[in-house]
Amino acid sequence: xxxxxxxxxxxxxxxxxxxxxxxxxxxxxxxxxxxxxxxxxxxxxxxxxxxxxxxxxxxxxxxxxxxxxxxxxxxxxxxxxxxxxxxxxxxxxxxxxxxxxxxxxxxxxxxxxxxxxxxxxxxxxxxxxxxxxxxxxxxxxxxxxxxxxxxxxxxxxxxxxxxxxxxxxxxxxxxxxxxxxxxxxxxxxxxxxxxxxxxxxxxxxxxxxxxxxxxxxxxxxxxxxxxxxxxxxxxxxxxxxxxxxxxxxxxxxxxxxxxxxxxx
Amino acid sequence: xxxxxxxxxxxxxxxxxxxxxxxxxxxxxxxxxxxxxxxxxxxxxxxxxxxxxxxxxxxxxxxxxxxxxxxxxxxxxxxxxxxxxxxxxxxxxxxxxxxxxxxxxxxxxxxxxxxxxxxxxxxxxxxxxxxxxxxxxxxxxxxxxxxxxxxxxxxxxxxxxxxxxxxxxxxxxxxxxxxxxxxxxxxxxxxxxxxxxxxxxxxxxxxxxxxxxxxxxxxxxxxxxxxxxxxxxxxxxxxxxxxxx
Numbered sequence: 001x002x003x004x005x006x007x008x009x010x011x012x013x014x015x016x017x018x019x020x021x022x023x024x025x026x027x028x029x030x031x032x033x034x035x036x037x038x039x040x041x042x043x044x045x046x047x048x049x050x051x052x053x054x055x056x057x058x059x060x061x062x063x064x065x066x067x068x069x070x071x072x073x074x075x076x077x078x079x080x081x082x083x084x085x086x087x088x089x090x091x092x093x094x095x096x097x098x099x100x101x102x103x104x105x106x107x108x109x110x111x112x113x114x115x116x117x118x119x120x121x122x123x124x125x126x127x128x129x130x131x132x133x134x135x136x137x138x139x140x141x142x143x144x145x146x147x148x149x150x151x152x153x154x155x156x157x158x159x160x161x162x163x164x165x166x167x168x169x170x171x172x173x174x175x176x177x178x179x180x181x182x183x184x185x186x187x188x189x190x191x192x193x194x195x196x197x198x199x200x201x202x203x204x205x206x207x208x209x210x211x212x213x214x215x216x217x218x219x220x221x222x223x224x225x226x227x228x229x230x231x232x233x234x235x236x237x238x239x240x241x242x243x244x245x246x247x248x249x250x251x252x253x254x255x256x257x258x259x260x261x262x263x264x
Numbered sequence: 265x266x267x268x269x270x271x272x273x274x275x276x277x278x279x280x281x282x283x284x285x286x287x288x289x290x291x292x293x294x295x296x297x298x299x300x301x302x303x304x305x306x307x308x309x310x311x312x313x314x315x316x317x318x319x320x321x322x323x324x325x326x327x328x329x330x331x332x333x334x335x336x337x338x339x340x341x342x343x344x345x346x347x348x349x350x351x352x353x354x355x356x357x358x359x360x361x362x363x364x365x366x367x368x369x370x371x372x373x374x375x376x377x378x379x380x381x382x383x384x385x386x387x388x389x390x391x392x393x394x395x396x397x398x399x400x401x402x403x404x405x406x407x408x409x410x411x412x413x414x415x416x417x418x419x420x421x422x423x424x425x426x427x428x429x430x431x432x433x434x435x436x437x438x439x440x441x442x443x444x445x446x447x448x449x450x451x452x453x454x455x456x457x458x459x460x461x462x463x464x465x466x467x468x469x470x471x472x473x474x475x476x477x478x479x480x481x482x483x484x485x486x487x488x489x490x491x492x493x494x495x496x497x498x499x500x501x502x503x504x505x506x507x508x509x
Contacts, residue, residue, distance in 0.1 A: 042406060044424075053423070054463045054473035078476070090424045091408040 004106050004116040005237070006039075006135035008159075010151030012122030014143045015172040018208060018218075020119040021049045022227065025217045026234030028083035032114040035074065035084040037105075039131035040121040041096055044088035050077065051215020052085055061089040064101045070108055079220065084113070094126040099133035106134030115237070124158060132159065138167040139199060144174055144185040149193055156196060168199040170233065175204045176247040200233035202226050203247055271296040273304075279312030279343060284330070286320025294333060301338050312343040324394065332399075335408075395431070403427065403441065410447075423463050432456070442466070451490045456500060460486040467495055 007020045017040075024036040038046040041061065047053045058073035063086070070086075077083035086109070089096065109116045120131035132138065138159050142152040152169070159167050171190060178184035191198060205226035211218040218227035219234075225245075232242045270285040270293060284293050313334055315327070322330075327345055334340035396414040405424025409415055414431035425441035427433050430448045432455070439457035444466040446453035451468040461481040465472045465488055472488075472495035485500035 056464070057471060090406050091426060 002110045002114050002116070003137065004110055004118065004135045006118040006120050006132050006138045007141060008120035008128065008131065008138060008155055009122065009141045009148070010124060010155040011142075011148045014141050014148050015202075015208075016122075016141050017045045017049050017119050018212060019139070019141050019170060019172065019202075019230070020046060020117050021217045022219045022230035023234050023237070024050075024083055024085075024115075024117050025077070025080055025219045026231045027115050027117075027237065028077070028080040029219070029231075030234060030238060031082070032238065033082045033112070034115045034117065035086060035109050035113045037086045037109070037116060037118045038088040039102070039118050039127065041088045041127065041130075042090065042093040043121065044090050046119050047075075047085060047087045049212050049215065050085055050217065052077065052087075053215075056087045059087045059089040060105070061092050061096045064097045064105065070105070079216075094121070094130065097130055099129050102130045103134035124154065128158075132162060132164070135164075138164045139170055140167050140194075140196070141170045141172050142190065142194075143172050144179070144190060146185070149185065149190055153194055156194060166197060168197050169194060170199055171201045173204045174201055174247065199236055200229055201244065201247065202229040202233075203245075268296075271300050273300065276314070278314060280340070281314050281316065283316040283318060284322075286318045286322065290322075290326055294329065297330070297333055301333070301340075312341045314343055315345045317345065328394075328397070397429075402437070405441075412448075421457075421462075429453075446490075452506075453489075455488040456485065458485045459483075460488060460497060465495055470495055 007016050007023070009016050020036055024034050028034045036046060036050075037060065038044050039060070040046070044059075047056060052075050055075050058068040060073065062068045063070050063073045074084040074086055077085065106116060106118075118131050118135055121127035140152050140155055140159075142148045156167055169191070171187060174187070175184055179186045187198070187201060203225050205218065205224055207221060207224045208218050208226050211221065211224070218224040219230050221227050229245060232245065235242045267285075267288070270288040272283045274281040274283070282297075284297070288296075315330060322345075327342075331342040334342055394413070396416055397409070397411045398416050398418065399409060400418045402419040403409065403417065403421045403425035405422055408426040408428070409417075410426075410428040412430050414433070415427055415429040416434045416436065417427065418436045420437040421427055421435055421439045421441040421443065423440045426444070427435075427441070428444040428447045430446065430450060432453045433443050433445045435443070435455075435457035437457070438459040439455070439462050441462060442464045443455050443457075443462055445455045446468040447466075449468050451470075453467060455462075455465060455467065459481055461474070463473070467488065467490045470490060470493060482499065486497050487500045487503050488495050488497045490496070
């Protein structure tokens with residue numbers, strides 16, 4: 001029972017790559033065999049976020065063009081067992097591969113892994129078409145901003161037109177305090193517009209910036225709130241029923257700690 | 265006077281047939297070419313290019329400049345240079361089977377490893393391409409230089425950029441991207457940089473990467489060479505070079 005999931009958003013900068021990296025690690029920690037595919041050819045990032053940049057020898061385009069075998073291009077994660085990365089090429093562009101080639105690649109990857117996570121580039125052009133080719137299901141990442149939700153809505157439409165029956169939604173970088181004040185779109189408001197299933201809400205967490213820069217996904221940090229949210233989402237993807245985190249209450253604890261640090 | 269006719273593109277079976285009017289001022293030609301490429305960037309990307317210089321032979325430096333304009337950032341490969349007054353693309357390539365060592369250095373194409381040889385149609389010879397390519401400027405993420413011979417970069421090589429050479433690589437700046445010296449198997453080559461902090465270093469067929477959690481970068485020029493199959497990095501000052509290369 002393996003599954004290929006494309007992580008997409010339409011808008012750039014909402015956290016597709018971060019989501020992909022964290023879900024990949026979280027799933028692998030749960031004992032799944034996972035491969036993450038960076039489909040953002042020409043603007044690769046997933047390898048940097050994973051801290052695996054300096055291990056790249058072959059990339060996705062090399063595999064597709066037959067310069068190497070698939071196995072040679074897969075990079076084993078340095079921290080978690082059963083986690084692999086197929087990096088994108090940096091010196092090419094999206095037109096270097098076709099949807100048919102991606103489909104073939106996904107089939108080959110699915111044979112040996114429980115989860116194939118595809119990190120989709122921003123936009124709705126060739127790169128997006130490549131990324132969704134061969135995927136079984138889609139996870140849409142959005143932030144609580146009107147523009148991001150607008151793009152997520154467009155993507156949902158495109159995915160449905162391409163035969164994805166039930167895309168799922170991750171709301172990223174939610175600031176419960178701002179929502180409480182009415183300054184940020186709330187979860188029901190977003191779901192109202194998009195009308196798709198919510199698979200998780202990730203609170204805004206400064207640690208994400210730290211973890212991205214260090215190449216250490218936040219999931220590996222026990223105390224990270226975003227990491228906890230990603231761990232929960234991973235378990236939901238595996239079919240478990242996990243209650244949603246109570247963001248508001250925990251936020252106050254977080255604030256308290258912050259205040260204490262500031263006072264001290 | 266700049267004229268649209270001075271730079272023309274034509275699609276042929278082998279790729280793009282680029283005709284440059286050699287009677288026009290070279291700097292004007294370069295500008296015209298850049299403009300034409302910019303306006304059709306995605307249409308042209310990744311194609312092979314056959315350059316026709318018309319009646320006037322171009323100098324080597326000029327051909328290399330054109331090659332750079334085509335390659336970055338448009339990813340066009342200059343496949344061959346012809347002088348076809350008739351405007352017809354030559355159908356055949358000259359044989360290129362020669363012993364490896366004796367071969368004159370040639371510009372390498374981006375992906376396919378076939379040497380790009382200036383094939384002269386009429387009795388015009390461009391001679392040898394220089395052994396060392398000098399590149400002025402910073403190589404940014406996604407940019408790539410591949411050259412048969414040595415490469416000297418006056419500038420930085422940023423993470424995500426690649427330099428590949430069959431000979432030595434010298435970076436008069438910070439090397440933070442990927443460098444591959446001795447790409448055709450020569451293990452006696454070196455990579456020199458004012459600041460050597462690559463994401464990955466390759467010499468001949470050996471691949472090295474900096475240690476995890478790196479011990480910081482030395483504040484002096486360093487040289488990386490192969491010793492007993494391992495890439496060894498040493499300060500450039502006081503480095504002893506074996507024999508003559």
